[in-house]
Amino acid sequence: MPASETLCALVGATRLVLGYIFFLFLLWLFLQTLRPTRHLPPGPYGSLISGVIKALPRKEPWKVYAEWSKQFESPVISFRIFNRVTVVLNTLEAATTLLSHRSEWYSDRPRSVMYNEICGRGQAVFNIPASHPRHKIYRKILQTGLGKKATENAKDIIQTEAFIFADGLRTNPDQWQTYIRRNAVGVIVKVAFGYRIESLSDSFVRIAEESSNITAQALAPGRWLVDYFPFLQYLPSCLPGLGWKRQGLVWKERLNHLSGVPHSWVKEQMQSGYYEDSLTSNFLSEIQDNASGNVKEREDIVKWCAAALYAGAADTTVSALTSFVLLMALHPEEQKKAQLEVDQEFRSNFDFVDVTKVHKLSYLDAVLKEVLRFAPVGNMALPHSASQSDEYLGYEIPKGSTVVANVWAILHDESIYPEPFVFKPSRFGSNGKSGNSPDTQMDPTTVAFGFGRRTCPGSHFAMTTMLVGMACVLAEFNVECDDPHSKLQTIEFTTGITSHVKPFPIRITRRIGTK
Structure with a gap:
């Protein structure tokens, strides 16, 4: 058969298949209209x-x-994208009732066929179902690698990166955003792999950022029809109109390569005998010492956990520290209060920030809490999925629904935080300690780090590194608005899984008397 006839036959068959799929889709819609109206x-x-x-x-x-939520006069709202229902929880009561108190029903993640199946990322830490046997293993490893003891063990890493951060601000304060990212990435890559980065152009950084970019595209809500009609994944990728599947397969190959590079590097360093302790090397050593069980499976688990450290820690720390710097520029009176506390704790003996003592800085702790409340790292929490049908306030939440907490709405609820759009660290106690005053308001970290079984296992590590970064800035520098009219501007956020306050012109200068 001539090539032209073969092509014509292929196109005809494709049209027939797509026509059949479209017919089934219309039939499904018709059957949906015959169902009793869901409440x-x-x-x-x-x-x-x-x-x-x-x-x-x-x-x-x-x-x-x-x-x-205000328009429909309901703390929970819902909407449909194709055949998937999304439920948004806009109040603390709704979020804690469903995601924490009923966590056994709301601990799964929405299924993303594009990311999980086609891109081959179904084992990813943040996307794996809570019912999967790996979920508990992942959390245990991450809690071990990022808990209080691990944070204490990482104090030298945090301290070293803090020195580099402060030196960068001294040298080129206009590049403060670059040094914030350099600090966050430097800490987490060292903890995960024992690798010290030299700059943001380092190969390990480029690998992590490329992985993050691909992940963001593959998980983009509403972008991929296959996420709503999973049977489309079984169509041959060679068919016309299946460019999305061909792209997904390219991403799969690329992501597999990228995730394997740092893991292989650690294994090579261990074989040479010259390596530094890290989450990856510590658990690989355990596997080598106890070779029972499925070694390949256990290695794969460690690889996924190490990759999750960067994805979960680097950008969130950058977001919080960026917001902190900008908010200090807008609120010089709060900056001075926090500087006074930092001076009293550290300046008397040495011009550096001691990692082991940052949690004693009660007012700085209050500033951090207010930063996380006023400018949440994730304005929308990572989505959950209902593993069974449920009812809340008389409304039906169908099995398979995507359920997501509106963190921004909760942390700006005036019934919880009076004057929610005012940056006021004192709301967490007169000396910054939650619970010291009858006027003290709810600790925002109970919301900012997630809900139920999906709560971030690295919250203590994150809070410590954020406090150190904040104290480094305050100990040596003043942050001011470059334009006095900036104080009147409306703060805007970038839109994404992690949110950032959009930068505006500021000026960072050395404080008088610093070395």
Whole structure:
């Protein structure tokens, strides 16, 4: 058969298959209309086929969801994208009731066929179902690698990177954002792999950032039809119109390569006998000492956990420290209070920040809490999935629904935090310690680090590194608005899994009397 005839036959067969799929889709929609109307939480309806996909906010969605909550007069709202229902929890009571008190039903993650199956990332720490046997193993390893004891063991790493951070600010303060990222990445890569980066152009940094970029694209909500109609994954990638599947397979190969590079590097260092302790080397040593069981499986678990450290820690720390610097510029009176406390603790003996003592800085602790409340690292919590049908406030939450907490709405709820749009660290106690005053408000870290079985296992490590970074800035530098009118501006956030305060012109100068 001539090539032209073969091509025509292939195109004809493709059209027939796609026509059949479209017919099944229309049949499914018709059957949906015959079902009794479900009493879902209120929300926008959208079109019959695609739901609200065209109305989804592309910018600061947490504010839109909070407005929908007011519009529909309900703490929980819902909307549909194709055949998937999303439920947004806009109050503390709703989030804690479902995601914490009923965590056994809400600890799974929404299924992303594009990312989990086609890109081969179904074993990823943050995406694996809570019912999967690996989930508990992952959490145990991460708690061991990032808990209080691990944080104490990593004090030299944190201290060294703090010196580099402060030196960078002295040398080129205009590049403060670069040095914040350099600090965060330097700490977590050293903890995960025992690798010391030289700059942000380091190969390990490029690997991690490329992985993050691919992941963000593969998990983009509403972008991939296969996430809503999983049977599409079984169509041959060679068919016309299946470019998304060919892209996913390319990403799969690339992600497998990227995740293997740092893991292989650690193994090579261990074989040479010259390596530094890290989460990866410590657990690989345990595997070598106890070779019973499936060694390959256990190695794979360690590889996924080490990769998760960067994904979960680096960008979140960058977000919090960036927000801190900008908020200090807008609130010089709070900056002076925190500087006084840092001076009293550290300046009298040595011009550096002692990692073991940062948790004694009660007012700085209050500043950090207010940063996390005022400018949440994740304005929308990572999504959960309902493993069974449930009911809340008389509303049905169908099995398989995506359930997500609106962290921004909770942390700006005036019934919990009076004057929620005012940056006020004193709301966490007159001396910064939660619980010291009857006026003290709820600790935002109970919300900022997640809910239920999906709570971040590295919260103590994250808080420590953030406090050290903040104390380094305050000990030596003043942060000021470059333009006095900046103090009147509206703070805006970037939109993504991790949110950042959008930078505005500031000036960082050395404090008088610093070395």
